[in-house]
Amino acid sequence: MALFRLGTTDADLLAGIQAGGTQRRLYENRLYEKYAYLIRDATRKHQLSEDEAATAYSDALLSVIVQVASGHFKGRSELKTFLYQIFTNKCIDLIRKNATNRASVHRASPLDDLAVILPDDTRSALQRLMSQQDAERLHRLLHELGEKCRALLLGWGEGFSDEELAPSLSYANANVTKVSRLRCLDRLREKYRNEVKN
Numbered sequence: 001m002a003l004f005r006l007g008t009t010d011a012d013l014l015a016g017i018q019a020g021g022t023q024r025r026l027y028e029n030r031l032y033e034k035y036a037y038l039i040r041d042a043t044r045k046h047q048l049s050e051d052e053a054a055t056a057y058s059d060a061l062l063s064v065i066v067q068v069a070s071g072h073f074k075g076r077s078e079l080k081t082f083l084y085q086i087f088t089n090k091c092i093d094l095i096r097k098n099a100t101n102r103a104s105v106h107r108a109s110p111l112d113d114l115a116v117i118l119p120d121d122t123r124s125a126l127q128r129l130m131s132q133q134d135a136e137r138l139h140r141l142l143h144e145l146g147e148k149c150r151a152l153l154l155g156w157g158e159g160f161s162d163e164e165l166a167p168s169l170s171y172a173n174a175n176v177t178k179v180s181r182l183r184c185l186d187r188l189r190e191k192y193r194n195e196v197k198n
Contacts, residue, residue: 008034010079017068028065029176032058035080036175038087046091051182056094058182060087141191149184156181 008030016027042053064083067073073082142150148169155165162177171177 014068017065032061032175035083042091052094055182056090057087058179060090141188145187152181153184
């Protein structure tokens with residue numbers, strides 16, 4: 001299998017990513033797999049969930065790939081050191097975000113305050129309407145993400161593992177499926193954030 005013949009030294013990975021073309025994806029996957037143990041380390045060191053650590057890792061990896069492909073990474077440090085620094089920063093950003101979110105949970109929204117004083121039948125009708133609007137928004141945003149992301153997220157939402165989804169959606173393996181799923185989730189979160197701001 002071609003993947004196992006690929007070199008894993010920094011020079012090999014840098015050359016493969018910078019070369020582009022069809023081989024680039026193989027070198028990106030190889031880079032992902034080489035340092036994927038950092039996800040496990042972050043769950044212990046930063047006390048993040050595995051999904052949070054994997055999201056931070058895939059974000060860091062994407063940043064590294066962009067830097068390498070564009071020629072901005074000059075090799076003044078080892079590739080692992082460069083990735084680790086970006087990954088650590090992403091983990092710290094997540095920790096800060098989680099702390100902010102925990103504080104905001106205790107702040108009730110004006111709609112929640114209003115729902116408390118409504119009669120039971122009106123309150124349940126309001127809650128059903130809000131749930132229906134959330135579901136419609138989710139379906140619309142999933143459609144905007146494109147067919148591949150939509151199928152991946154819906155399959156994952158139905159309980160299928162990355163390993164089960166990989167062959168049915170033509171991904172090379174479960175790791176590639178996971179990175180793609182995390183990218184799709186990030187895009188979906190960003191769409192939600194943009195709607196809330198507007």
